Amino acid sequence: MTIRCEIVSQDRTVFAGDVDIVVLPGAGGEMGILPKHAPVLTTLKYGVVKIRKNGKEELFTVAGGVAEVQPDIVTILADAAENVDEIDVARAEAARTRAEEILAKGVPADTDAYLAMEAALRKSNLRLEAVSRYRKGGTRVSTSEH
Amino acid sequence: MASAREMKLRIKSVKNIAQVTRALETVSASKVRKAVNAVTATRSYATKAWQVLKHVAEQPGRDSLHPLLVERKKVRNTLVVVITGDRGLAGAYNSNVIRYASQRFDKNTVPVKYVAIGRKGRDLLYRRRKELLGEFSNLPAAPSFFDVSAIGRLVVDAYKNGEVDEVFLVYTNFINMARQTATVKKLLPLELTDENRVQDFEQHHNGPAAAYDYEPDQSIILDEIIPRFTALQVYQAILESQASEHAARMVAMHAATDNAKDLAGAYQLAYNKVRQQGITNDILDIVGGAEALSAK
Structure with a gap:
């Protein structure tokens, strides 16, 4: 069971793929999103989004923005975002x-x-x-x- | 037939035109590349943002969520934002947008107000005696979001304070280098497709609907994203239009250069004939004169 995750910054799509869990820096603290999560709309703090897929972790910095969670998809609209490995x-x-x-x-x-x-x-x-x-x-x- | 000297002048002027149109084509070719990069880079963000807005609009009881989501019972005024270029010489680019807008809105049952982006559109709307609420021209090439955020604010404010009850965006969608089409998009209030409406209906009647949890707070987050994402759609439409404008100009100027070359060729041929005819006549005169002399 996976959940689709899309991280989009204002000038490009930073990540798109099916993952096991997404941890994002929500306005009210870190939120771990698993498949079939209830719908949430949250603003993002400056922080790091963690994605895990088959035990492999990927990290992305996000400089504020909005995240929309639906049961089958997490859409992260970041003001700026990049893969930590690419910094x-x-x-x-x-x-x-x-x-x-x-x-x-x-x-x-x-x-x-x-x-x-x-x-x-x-x-x-x-x-x-x-x-x-x-x-x-x-x-x-x-x-x-x- | 015109005299040889007149024809020579005409050939020269046609060749000059070809040179100018070729230069314009080259300039547009480099501009179109930048504009296309800009539009494709932001497209995914804008599309996603629009999706999120639609999802918000699908929420049950949307009218109570945010003032920008309220669908007013009675529409008394319509606002149309028309995006054109500042310059002509782009084929039918500018007139297509205006024609599309007037086809769509001239028979509107309620008064229509316009916001013109781009000088050409402003002039054309003005000539058609439309009511202009605002005008933005001389936008920078590849503008940043902040360069155009004032436009979005104007639109949102006009809607908020009740000056207008619906807002449409008329712009040119960039499909590829050879295809750009004038399109209309309803900006405010957010419109759901019929399919979504049915879902909404079912949600209402099948127990609790899947409403969002909001963090930090419903009004804070909606206040932040709805106006911004709406303005973002205007921004994206401007980028689409700019890419279309440059592509249209490039194609138009390419055609103009080809036509000028054809014309110059045709004139050259005619000129050669006139010149040859002149020489033949001269020789005939000389030969005739010489024969007349030797016959004596």
Whole structure:
């Protein structure tokens, strides 16, 4: 018995497939979704979505969004999402430093700019945290790979 | 037949036109690639978001869930958002959208108000003396969601405050490079297909319906997603239309270049004939003159 899971970010489909369980960071805390779950509509926090299929786990960072649970399908509409294995550590780190530098210089007068910066910082932090916590073998520096 | 000099001028001007249309075709070709990438990238998200909205609308007692889900008993005003381009020279792209809109809404029983996106559509609607509620033109190429969120807000607000009781979106759906079709989509209130209605009916009569659990809270989450996902449909429609516009322009300009080449060829042939005729006449004159002299 499996449940269909689709993770879609604003610019692409990040994951689509049948899985055994989905654990997602709902507004009221972590939620584990098994097949035949009752319908739920929830907002998502910044966090990690876990998917298990035949004992194999896959992890995705999601930067907020909405999840819709139906008995046979979980649809995750994330503002941004990516597979933890795909995260480019060097880029995320660079983005974090840049955001921190700008925020350290003082709060941008423009509210939109400030919110965008803050969101970028939170996103980079989330990615880096997810990598250091979940990626096998701890933090890898992506530039030394391939 | 025109004189050789006139024909030469005409050939030159036709060739000039061919050059301009070829340049426009090349520009559109590169723009269409970007626009198609943008539209296909966001399509899955927009489709899913629309599905979620429909599921919400299928909930029993939808009228009490959120003001944007209420189907008003009496429709007094209709709002139509028409998406066209800012520029012409795109074949029938702009006029197709307007023609489709007027076929669909000119015989409407209640007054229709329009929101025009794109300068061409604005001008055409204005000329037809339609009531324009708003106008957005000179959108950036491949706009971000935030560039166009004001449009969505205008639409949602007009619906919320009762200025209009239903909202339609008329835009061009990008199917592939050779096919783009004008389409209409009902944006507000969310419309269910008949099939869903039957289900809804059965749910009501077969005991408890499968209603959503909401986290954190029904009103918070619906307040957040319904206006945003509605605006997202407008955004997606704009991307679809932009991709269609560039594709239509590319095809139109390609045809124009071909036609100009054909025309230039035909003129060249005619010019050659005129020139040859002129030379023959000149030779005849000379020979005739020489013969007249030697006969003496």
